[in-house]
Amino acid sequence: MKRGCTQCGECLNVCPVYQQYKREQYSPKGKRILMEPIDNGDSPLPWERVKFLSRLCAGCGRCKDVCARKLSTADLLADVRSTHPHWTQYMWELWISHMGPFWPALGFFASLTPDAVTPGPLRSSLAMAKALPAPKEGKPWVVLKKNPAVTVDPTPVVVFAGCTANNARPLWRAKTEKLLKAWGYTALDSSSFVCCGGTLHHAGQYKAMHAMQEKNTAVWKELGRPRIAAFCASCHHSLAEYAEKVLQGEDAALWKKSLTPLSTLLAGAQAEITPDKPAEYGYHHPCHWGANGDRDQPFLADIVPGLKKGADVCCGMGGVLKMTDPDLSMRMADACLASFPSSARDILTGCSGCAMQLSAAAPKGTSVHHWLDVVSV
Amino acid sequence: MSYATELTEAHKTFLKDALGEGVNFEPEVTQIYSSDASLRTGKVFAVIWPANTEQVRKVMAWADAECVVIHPRGRGTSLSGGCVPTVPGIVLSTLGMDRILDISITDFVAEVEPGVCTATFQSECEKLGVFYPPDPASGKATSIGGNVSTCAGGLKAVKYGVTRDYVLGCDVVLPGGGLLKLGGRTHKDVIGLDMTRFMAGSEGTLGILTRLILKLLPKPESSASVLAGYPSLDAALISMGKVFAAGILPTAVEFMNETVLDILRQTGEIPWPETVNSLLLFQVDGCKETLPLEVARLGRQLDDSLWQTQGVGAAEENKLWAYRRRISAGSYVLGPDRIGGDMAVPRGQLLAAVRRFEEIAHNNGKRLIAFGHAGDGNIHANLHYDASDPDDKRRTEKTHHELDDAVLEFGGSISGEHGGGCLKDVGRQLGEAEHAMMRQIRKVFDPKGILNPNKGY
Numbered sequence A: 001m002k003r004g005c006t007q008c009g010e011c012l013n014v015c016p017v018y019q020q021y022k023r024e025q026y027s028p029k030g031k032r033i034l035m036e037p038i039d040n041g042d043s044p045l046p047w048e049r050v051k052f053l054s055r056l057c058a059g060c061g062r063c064k065d066v067c068a069r070k071l072s073t074a075d076l077l078a079d080v081r082s083t084h085p086h087w088t089q090y091m092w093e094l095w096i097s098h099m100g101p102f103w104p105a106l107g108f109f110a111s112l113t114p115d116a117v118t119p120g121p122l123r124s125s126l127a128m129a130k131a132l133p134a135p136k137e138g139k140p141w142v143v144l145k146k147n148p149a150v151t152v153d154p155t156p157v158v159v160f161a162g163c164t165a166n167n168a169r170p171l172w173r174a175k176t177e178k179l180l181k182a183w184g185y186t187a188l189d190s191s192s193f194v195c196c197g198g199t200l201h202h203a204g205q206y207k208a209m210h211a212m213q214e215k216n217t218a219v220w221k222e223l224g225r226p227r228i229a230a231f232c233a234s235c236h237h238s239l240a241e242y243a244e245k246v247l248q249g250e251d252a253a254l255w256k257k258s259l260t261p262l263s264t265l266l267a268g269a270q271a272e273i274t275p276d277k278p279a280e281y282g283y284h285h286p287c288h289w290g291a292n293g294d295r296d297q298p299f300l301a302d303i304v305p306g307l308k309k310g311a312d313v314c315c316g317m318g319g320v321l322k323m324t325d326p327d328l329s330m331r332m333a334d335a336c337l338a339s340f341p342s343s344a345r346d347i348l349t350g351c352s353g354c355a356m357q358l359s360a361a362a363p364k365g366t367s368v369h370h371w372l373d374v375v376s377v
Numbered sequence B: 001m002s003y004a005t006e007l008t009e010a011h012k013t014f015l016k017d018a019l020g021e022g023v024n025f026e027p028e029v030t031q032i033y034s035s036d037a038s039l040r041t042g043k044v045f046a047v048i049w050p051a052n053t054e055q056v057r058k059v060m061a062w063a064d065a066e067c068v069v070i071h072p073r074g075r076g077t078s079l080s081g082g083c084v085p086t087v088p089g090i091v092l093s094t095l096g097m098d099r100i101l102d103i104s105i106t107d108f109v110a111e112v113e114p115g116v117c118t119a120t121f122q123s124e125c126e127k128l129g130v131f132y133p134p135d136p137a138s139g140k141a142t143s144i145g146g147n148v149s150t151c152a153g154g155l156k157a158v159k160y161g162v163t164r165d166y167v168l169g170c171d172v173v174l175p176g177g178g179l180l181k182l183g184g185r186t187h188k189d190v191i192g193l194d195m196t197r198f199m200a201g202s203e204g205t206l207g208i209l210t211r212l213i214l215k216l217l218p219k220p221e222s223s224a225s226v227l228a229g230y231p232s233l234d235a236a237l238i239s240m241g242k243v244f245a246a247g248i249l250p251t252a253v254e255f256m257n258e259t260v261l262d263i264l265r266q267t268g269e270i271p272w273p274e275t276v277n278s279l280l281l282f283q284v285d286g287c288k289e290t291l292p293l294e295v296a297r298l299g300r301q302l303d304d305s306l307w308q309t310q311g312v313g314a315a316e317e318n319k320l321w322a323y324r325r326r327i328s329a330g331s332y333v334l335g336p337d338r339i340g341g342d343m344a345v346p347r348g349q350l351l352a353a354v355r356r357f358e359e360i361a362h363n364n365g366k367r368l369i370a371f372g373h374a375g376d377g378n379i380h381a382n383l384h385y386d387a388s389d390p391d392d393k394r395r396t397e398k399t400h401h402e403l404d405d406a407v408l409e410f411g412g413s414i415s416g417e418h419g420g421g422c423l424k425d426v427g428r429q430l431g432e433a434e435h436a437m438m439r440q441i442r443k444v445f446d447p448k449g450i451l452n453p454n455k456g457y
């Protein structure tokens, strides 16, 4: 017997989709009232009828964090999607699994389309496409050095870059490897990893997701079970789930121990600020660190003074939401950007998805970067 | 009364004209508004989200004329089925009216629309250095309109009272569309009948609250908490009695019975020794200079405890309150499903009542999880069970009903917080004449009975 939503309502305020509409039908609770019966096979309404409301989810996980029953509405949606496939899910799988190498080129063509001729609802997709080609490398704000007093764990490290970085921001991986080397870590070849599968989970494309999980864990085992350095909160979040859902026994425990945010590996860094650092900058907390798990924020606050937080609003990237409701996704990004103080026009974050989404939505005069963009070795 | 059994095309046209985007007839939307945290369900014809008092007036005039039932709804966290459509009708959601109209730091008064979220309002007050004390545990999820309609209370009720004590005035739209403007912005007002108080706790049976005028206090500068462990609930409550007798009025006093301690032991780390079987959790507040004195005074009265720890300021206090917060999720070790009671007894009867409730539970083969607001005699009497086991389910429901009977033996109330809604047989508690008078008053406000029929009293 599955125990479902108690309708306590705790998840309303934390849900970024609810915040856009302020109606219960857009809340995680509302989605569960519709989808739990679908999942149990006793719904008075067919999926076709409830799918529009059910699919308005960015997969941020905030509802699960506050739920006394730890119910994940994003996971429920993924389950229901996996049994009620829709063409957008296949498109998403195609985009993630097979189109990666073409992302920058698609972005280049999109950038030739002037904003003035873009119909409103297409703004989101086009803005995202335009954000795909990597911008020119900017000037660093801070030069990082290892503190000689800190001893480095000799266990070899492999970087998990994730599909966004691999396809659209190769500089992030290169810089990570450079940092690790400068710190004295033994960095292994990471080129065999594939996408973490998180976004395909959200889309309910379980077969493709499982294939990715199998591949990544096999690569890790072949490399001798090294530490895994992740610089993307979303990749970290979905890799963390491997310990519960993919691996078993000792391997599961070792995977859990091995998975490490890059900022943790660089702890105690000595920083030299350059003249290019703005006096103040914004920091966007990626939802996928969870409420208390963000390691990047304290790391940055330590090494780069002037950090200002926004109102901790989800960026709306949410994987497949970009395809099912790009307009909503963009409005969420706008709300997120609007929550920063006007003095912070350069915004840093530690998630590849958030960085892409927010830089696609950023108005003129605002720029958004992964923090790796502003550090140098 | 014969109510409309469906909405005609003319009805739908009226609603669309009156509310524009603020109405929805789609089954996937009405399904979401057909229940509340009681998990009972009913039939909803349409959901409406009026944006202002004028729209509410229009709808209420129409509904009265057409005999269409209206079920007001804040954020649907009622545990007593207060929002459940007992008779098929329209759900009027206040989420479209969620503005804070004014927070005055000179009058110590706020004016809000009913759909404002309680916790959001409280944090806006605190930013300005003022304090709105009513603090139901569900405050992050509730609306002020819902709190006023249920007279919600929380941890701090022992010192600061319940929602009723903070409502200075309100606008009420009556069935028929009439508008009452009750009370005002003064903290004192003895002219006429205190109709504002009628509205607090009226469970949506008299009219729709569309604006609330609320009393504020200066925000206490600091607070501290003390967690004390005892060998038994008996010892704990004797200790609490000494605190009040010494003239100390804490902000909150929570008690936990032996079963709760067992649950905490099973579900996580605990700092107290094995000999501790019952806990009291106190909070006191005040200015920075006098708070340490108050904490010391409290500590002296708790000298008969086996174990004690203190926390000063939010971060330290949170660690102590985390044990209290752990109860709800931890209780699932006693069964995956829950029925909760929220009865209240006179403070001096608390121990006898809890022991009696435990005995009733025991006689039905159940364990009673008892904790709550000791300072108000408000007992959360929860029972966990497995709904897929028919015998367990039957014994649990039987226990729950027997507890309601027992609470009356102690001169108590079958609900100290959640209200009668559509679940409680209030006739067991109310005298016949009193109950009849309440119903007559209800008729004055709502002659056709279109508001929340079969709910409340």
Ligand SMILES: Cc1cc2nc3c(=O)[nH]c(=O)nc-3n(C[C@H](O)[C@H](O)[C@H](O)COP(=O)(O)OP(=O)(O)OC[C@H]3O[C@@H](n4cnc5c(N)ncnc54)[C@H](O)[C@@H]3O)c2cc1C
Pocket: A007, A008, A009, B036, B037, B071, B072, B073, B074, B075, B076, B077, B078, B079, B081, B082, B083, B094, B114, B135, B136, B137, B138, B141, B142, B143, B144, B145, B146, B147, B148, B149, B150, B151, B152, B153, B154, B155, B203, B204, B205, B207, B208, B209, B210, B417, B418, B452
């Ligand atoms: C986990 C949990 C913990 C809880 N803890 C507490 C607690 O500590 N203390 C406590 O007192 N309660 C508690 N409750 C019960 C509930 O949260 C309160 O009764 C709360 O005040 C309801 O607010 P709401 O906005 O959800 O109102 P709703 O549930 O939407 O409505 C409650 C009642 O008020 C009526 N109503 C709502 N708005 C209006 C309006 N504007 N005009 C006229 N009638 C209206 C409705 O018809 C209904 O009868 C808890 C509930 C849950 C689920």
Ligand code: SF4
Pocket: A014, A015, A016, A017, A018, A027, A028, A031, A056, A057, A058, A059, A060, A061, A062, A063, A064, A073, A074
């Ligand atoms: S995962 Fe995020 S967007 Fe989706 S329902 Fe939960 S809170 Fe809302």
Ligand code: SF4
Pocket: A004, A005, A006, A007, A008, A009, A010, A011, A012, A028, A029, A032, A063, A066, A067, A068, A069, A070, A071
């Ligand atoms: S927090 Fe969990 S139980 Fe409560 S309404 Fe949301 S999903 Fe349901």
